[in-house]
Amino acid sequence: MRAARLIKMVLLLQARPSMTGPELAQELEVSERTVARDVLSLSEAGVPVYADRGRSGGYRLIGGYRTRLTGLGRSEAEALFLSGVPSALREMGLADAASAARLKVSAALLPELRDAATGAAQRFHLDAPAWYQEPRTPALLPAVAGAVWDDRRITARYLRKDIEVERQLEPYGLVLKAGVWYLAARAQGDFRVYRVDRFTAVEVPDGGEDGAEGPTGGGRFIRDEAFDLPAFWAERAAQFARSLLREEVVVRLSTHGVRRLPHVTERAAAEEAIDAARSGDGPDAQGRLTVRLAVESAEVAYAQLLGLGPEGEVLHPPALRERFAAAARRTAALYA
Numbered sequence: 001m002r003a004a005r006l007i008k009m010v011l012l013l014q015a016r017p018s019m020t021g022p023e024l025a026q027e028l029e030v031s032e033r034t035v036a037r038d039v040l041s042l043s044e045a046g047v048p049v050y051a052d053r054g055r056s057g058g059y060r061l062i063g064g065y066r067t068r069l070t071g072l073g074r075s076e077a078e079a080l081f082l083s084g085v086p087s088a089l090r091e092m093g094l095a096d097a098a099s100a101a102r103l104k105v106s107a108a109l110l111p112e113l114r115d116a117a118t119g120a121a122q123r124f125h126l127d128a129p130a131w132y133q134e135p136r137t138p139a140l141l142p143a144v145a146g147a148v149w150d151d152r153r154i155t156a157r158y159l160r161k162d163i164e165v166e167r168q169l170e171p172y173g174l175v176l177k178a179g180v181w182y183l184a185a186r187a188q189g190d191f192r193v194y195r196v197d198r199f200t201a202v203e204v205p206d207g208g209e210d211g212a213e214g215p216t217g218g219g220r221f222i223r224d225e226a227f228d229l230p231a232f233w234a235e236r237a238a239q240f241a242r243s244l245l246r247e248e249v250v251v252r253l254s255t256h257g258v259r260r261l262p263h264v265t266e267r268a269a270a271e272e273a274i275d276a277a278r279s280g281d282g283p284d285a286q287g288r289l290t291v292r293l294a295v296e297s298a299e300v301a302y303a304q305l306l307g308l309g310p311e312g313e314v315l316h317p318p319a320l321r322e323r324f325a326a327a328a329r330r331t332a333a334l335y336a
Contacts, residue, residue: 004100005030006038010047010061011103018052018060035059091181092174093142138181138197147171147204148183151220156194157201164200170221173229177237184232191227193236238268245269245294249301250316252290257311261291264307269294290315 005028012027013019021032028035039059042049050062089095138144147154148171157166169185174196176182181196205219245266253261262270273291283289295301298320305312306327314321 002038006042008100008103009035009038010042011100013049013059013061014066015103018058020058024059091137091141092145094145136197138199140199140202141174141181141196143202143204144171144183144196144199145174147202148174151223152204153219153221155203155205156199158194159198159200169194172223172227173232175229175233182233184229184236186221186224191232193233241266241268242294244296247295247297247301249293249295249298249305249314249320250290251293251305251308252288252313252315253308254311255287257308258289260308260311261293265293265295265301265304 009024009028012024019027021035024035025032028038030038039049039051048062048065049059051057051059089098144154146152152171154169154171155166156169157164167187169183169187171183171185172191173184174181175184175193183194183196185192185194251257251261258274261274270293273293274289277289277291281290293301295304298317301314302320302323305314305324314324
């Protein structure tokens with residue numbers, strides 16, 4: 001722990017012309033007295049750390065000293081590719097690795113390039129959680145993330161419709177979607193998706209060499225190199241979206257309603273319905289387009305299509321059309 005802190009102090013001083021005791025204490029999360037002791041230890045080890053006295057003083061390296069400890073380790077290099085998602089790194093337990101990686105990169109850069117990290121952070125930020133909900137970090141996420149990095153099998157207990165089941169999984173990858181963590185894993189030869197917040201227990205059994213089986217089915221698995229996590233997720237997400245659209249409504253749209261439909265309903269379904277209508281009968285004499293729209297349910301369709309106002313007329317099913325007619329009468333009465 002102390003050795004890692006000393007290395008981090010050297011990297012900090014190498015990346016900046018000078019740092020005060022309080023600044024180092026804040027970065028290293030120690031007291032200023034500990035900083036002073038660490039500086040003395042570095043000096044005794046031959047690292048030329050110089051202390052400037054006075055109000056504007058601080059610590060700096062002299063003589064153009066540069067550490068050779070700037071090679072990236074595997075976990076640091078992997079974490080670096082995710083460093084634009086700091087909240088995700090913290091939740092997976094990789095914040096320290098990412099911090100060390102950034103420091104090593106900064107230390108290896110030419111002096112005129114050392115503001116690159118700050119410049120990027122000031123210009124780009126990814127806010128992963130969705131609006132109107134409090135993001136919650138699954139308690140077992142670090143354990144799952146560790147197994148993903150190491151290609152190690154896990155034994156997981158998982159809530160499925162309030163029933164707890166146990167599965168042996170080969171965890172291939174993690175996806176953060178709108179503040180919710182999902183695990184892509186192979187189970188019994190098939191790739192599936194699991195919500196991490198539904199795991200109630202995760203065990204990483206001891207195993208032998210890579211690909212070997214342990215006494216309880218543990219050890220590292222041999223990763224299928226053809227597996228493409230972004231492509232797999234895109235396909236499953238599309239399948240999930242389509243699986244929700246179990247009913248169909250018929251809507252007659254004005255020109256403006258055609259433009260609005262993808263913004264008030266599921267975009268892919270709306271665009272597919274519009275394309276099909278245009279390649280079929282096309283617009284009528286008044287320029288209106290009649291579409292057959294896949295929806296999750298009549299209730300969901302009612303809530304969504306209300307957003308069209310007078311730019312859309314529900315033709316089918318009859319019960320939904322009557323519901324819109326009643327809503328229109330009530331609205332007209334309000335503005336009479």
